[in-house]
Amino acid sequence: MEGLVLDSPAAVAEDATLAALLRCCVREVAGARGLVWSAPPYLLARVGGTLLRARTRGGAALRFDGRPERLDHGVWHPLTSSELVRLAASDLGEGAGNAEFGEQVAASREALEAILRARAVATPPADPWLASEQGLVYGHPFHPSPKARGGADWLRYAPEAHARFELRLLGVPVEDVAEEGDAGALDLLGEAPPGYALLPAHPWQLELLGGLGDRVVDLGIGPEVVPTSSVRTVYAPGAGVCLKFSLDVRITNCVRKNAWYELAGAVELDRRLGSTIFPEISRRFPFARLLREPGYRSVSLGNRLLEGLGVIVRQSPWGVCSPGVTPMLAGALAAELTVADPVAWWAAYVSVVAPPVLDLYFRHGVVLEPHLQNVLVGLDPTGLPVEVVYRDLEGAKLVTGRHDLTGVEPRVAEAMSYDAERGWARVVYCLMVNHLTEIAATVAPDEGTLRLLWTVAREIIAAHADGLGWPLPLRDLLAGTPLPAKANLSVRWARAADRAAGYVPIANPLA
Numbered sequence: 003m004e005g006l007v008l009d010s011p012a013a014v015a016e017d018a019t020l021a022a023l024l025r026c027c028v029r030e031v032a033g034a035r036g037l038v039w040s041a042p043p044y045l046l047a048r049v050g051g052t053l054l055r056a057r058t059r060g061g062a063a064l065r066f067d068g069r070p071e072r073l074d075h076g077v078w079h080p081l082t083s084s085e086l087v088r089l090a091a092s093d094l095g096e097g098a099g100n101a102e103f104g105e106q107v108a109a110s111r112e113a114l115e116a117i118l119r120a121r122a123v124a125t126p127p128a129d130p131w132l133a134s135e136q137g138l139v140y141g142h143p144f145h146p147s148p149k150a151r152g153g154a155d156w157l158r159y160a161p162e163a164h165a166r167f168e169l170r171l172l173g174v175p176v177e178d179v180a181e182e183g184d185a186g187a188l189d190l191l192g193e194a195p196p197g198y199a200l201l202p203a204h205p206w207q208l209e210l211l212g213g214l215g216d217r218v219v220d221l222g223i224g225p226e227v228v229p230t231s232s233v234r235t236v237y238a239p240g241a242g243v244c245l246k247f248s249l250d251v252r253i254t255n256c257v258r259k260n261a262w263y264e265l266a267g268a269v270e271l272d273r274r275l276g277s278t279i280f281p282e283i284s285r286r287f288p289f290a291r292l293l294r295e296p297g298y299r300s301v302s303l304g305n306r307l308l309e310g311l312g313v314i315v316r317q318s319p320w321g322v323c324s325p326g327v328t329p330m331l332a333g334a335l336a337a338e339l340t341v342a343d344p345v346a347w348w349a350a351y352v353s354v355v356a357p358p359v360l361d362l363y364f365r366h367g368v369v370l371e372p373h374l375q376n377v378l379v380g381l382d383p384t385g386l387p388v389e390v391v392y393r394d395l396e397g398a399k400l401v402t403g404r405h406d407l408t409g410v411e412p413r414v415a416e417a418m419s420y421d422a423e424r425g426w427a428r429v430v431y432c433l434m435v436n437h438l439t440e441i442a443a444t445v446a447p448d449e450g451t452l453r454l455l456w457t458v459a460r461e462i463i464a465a466h467a468d469g470l471g472w473p474l475p476l477r478d479l480l481a482g483t484p485l486p487a488k489a490n491l492s493v494r495w496a497r498a499a500d501r502a503a504g505y506v507p508i509a510n511p512l513a
Contacts, residue, residue, distance in 0.1 A: 011118035017069065018140045019111040020083040024056060025064045026146050026491035027086065030506050031093045050089030054081060064143075065443060083107060090146075094495045103146075103495055110147035114140065117149065117162045124164035127228060131319060131378070132237060134334035135230040136161040138375070143440065145254055145490045151233070152251035159206050161229040169224035169238075170205050172311070173198035174301050178217055180308055183269040183297025187315050190241040192224050201299055202313060204234065204247040211250070211310045215303060218311075231331060231375050232394075234258045235316070242321060244293075246314040255493065255500035260298075260312040262305065263411070264396055267418045268295045268314050270410060271395045279366050283358055289380075290358040291322040293393035319391050323380045327389050330381055333374035336440040341385065344445045348455045349462065351379065351387045351441060356459075357466045358390065359433055364470050367404025369425035371397030373432040374440060401425050426475050427486045427505060434479075435487045439511065456511040463512070482513025 024047075032038045032047040039046040044055045045064070055078065056070035071078040072085065087104045094100075117139060127133045139162050141148025149162075159165050173194045181199075194200040202224055208214075227236040227245070234249040249258040276294045283290055293316055300312035319329035332355075341347040355377060362368040370376075370392055380389030399420040400407070407415040420428065438459065446452035460480060467476045486505035493503040 011115045011122075014118055015111050015115035016083060018114060019107065020070060020081060020086060021056075021066050022140070022143060022148055023083060023086050023090065023107060023146050023491075024054070024066070024070055024081075025144050027090050027093075028064060029144060029487055029508060030489050030491045031090060033508070034506055035093075049086070050092035052089055054086075054089075083111060090491070091495075094492070100495050100497060102497065106147040106150050106494065110141075110150040113149040113151060113156075116157055117160060120157055120160070120163035126164050131329045131331070132228050132230070134331040135237075136164055136228075137331070137334035137337060138162060138231050140337070142254065142490065144487070146494050148254060151253045152257075153206065153210060153249075155206070155209075156251070159204075159229055159233065161231055161233060166226055166228050167205065168226050169236075170203045170208055171221040171224040172201040172203050172214070173219035173221050174201050175199075175217055178301050178303055180300040180302040180312075181297065182266060183272065183295075183315075185297035185299040185313075185315050187241050187243045188245075188299055188313070191238060192221065194221065195219070199299070201301065201311060202238075202245060203311060204236075204249065206251075207247055207249055207310065211306075214307065214311075217303060218301060218307075231333060232258070237318065242318050244316040244318055246295075246316055248310050248312055250310065255490065255503070259309055260314065261417075262308055262312070263413045263417045265298045265300065265309075265312045265314065266411065266414045268395045269297060270414060271398050271400075271418055272296055274400075274405070275368065275395070275398065279362070279368060283361060283366075286361060287354075287358045289354050289389045291319075291380075291389060291391040293317045293319060293322065293391060295395050316393065319378050319393075322391060323389055326383060327380040329378040329389075329391055331375070332377040332379055332437060332441070335379065336374050336437075336444050339441075339444045341445060344447065344451055345454060345458060347386065348442065348445055349458050352438065352459045352462045354387050354390045355379065356433060356438070356463060358392075359429060360463070360466055360470065360476065363401070363426065363429050364473050364476070367401035369399040369401060369420050369428055371428060371432045373436040376432070377437065399425055399428075430479065431486050431488055431505065434510075434512075435485050435508065442511070452511075460512045479510070480512055482510045484508060485510050 027049045028038055028047050032049050037048040043057050045058050047054050053073040056066045057068050059065055059067035070081045072081045087107050171192045176199050179199045189200055191202050192200055225240045227238045229236050233253055235244055235246045237244050248260040272295045280292045295314050295316045298314045301307045323329050359370050359372050376394045378391035379387050382388045402419050402421045442455045446455055484507035487508045489504050489506050
């Protein structure tokens, strides 16, 4: 990438894109073929027949320091993301190719550069929780195009650019309202004419949808909201709730649309978890919280508008955390965190995050997706983790055979269920691979401390396994069985839906 100024937004975006793609290649391409070697301070990998090396830093084997290099006729040369795309494609392209893949990687790099430029002149939120929501600048560390997103004018709505924007308010004839559960918080956003119900809309989604027909009335501009890390979910300060909108654009792997069965499923899961299961969890773990999704509202004017305008109401974390406790997005902590006593802080962190997830699975047959973007950690005034908040019922599932789903519409029941094996793989991936591994790599200043952190984590999880009667999957986890890592590179190459993503085995640090 000649002509780049060191530390310019373009250079930073290129380095981040290259690092994310190289991590994917190490995990899914070279690693799967046994073509990765440790040669401190470097990690070596052969991709597309070319030997690559990257200097690693601290105790994190897949966090790189400086530009990775490629070996060419005995000489090391700086590697570029476009070169790595070609090398990866030569290994992945056994059969049909994917001309879109390189375009997606480039689009993600360009989006990151735009985010960095906008962020440099924007004002971050004063609210520390919202600042953490808007702090995921580089995105998923093991995704080939973590900042790729469709649609035009996306930067106006980008949380990473510290965006704020005004909602649009719609009026829906009461006879045309589709609503389940308690969506009354939406009525705090404005006022609808007599005979109409108020329906907030994301302005970007209105542009994407086009016409709304002649029964839905545009009531004009609504209150200002703040987008959170998922882009489509916003915080509405005036109503004190979060709103999860549909967006008919692809963000990383998926088109972010609230399918009709997900709207209904959110309310069904909220009723089951919020009313019966989580109260029991909270008695066992008083520090554990669930952000409830008590209702949704949309219009019953055909599937396009039902799904396109559907909005789910979600609690605010400030409404569930104890006084004096500050909720912070786990993903923001994984991106940047310095603590005075890494071992004590980590012990507190694992103790609040992991046990409720394991309890939900083994005692209650509930699968949470506790990845970095679905977990908020409550910090006390000293910065110590003391509470945990789980969110996003779209990812929550019920283990097949453990729950009576009589009366639930079959498509809704299917969408909110996993078999036990698939559910456990999802729990282990989200909790161990996506979450705790990244937090540990951020907290540990060196490899020795990293090993100590995992010894501590093993003791905490083993103590909880003892209370659960040592179920076999947990015994295997603590015995060192390989961990399932989601294959984001492979699923993007295959142009498959995110739900089709498989797993690749990686080393278990609890061994």
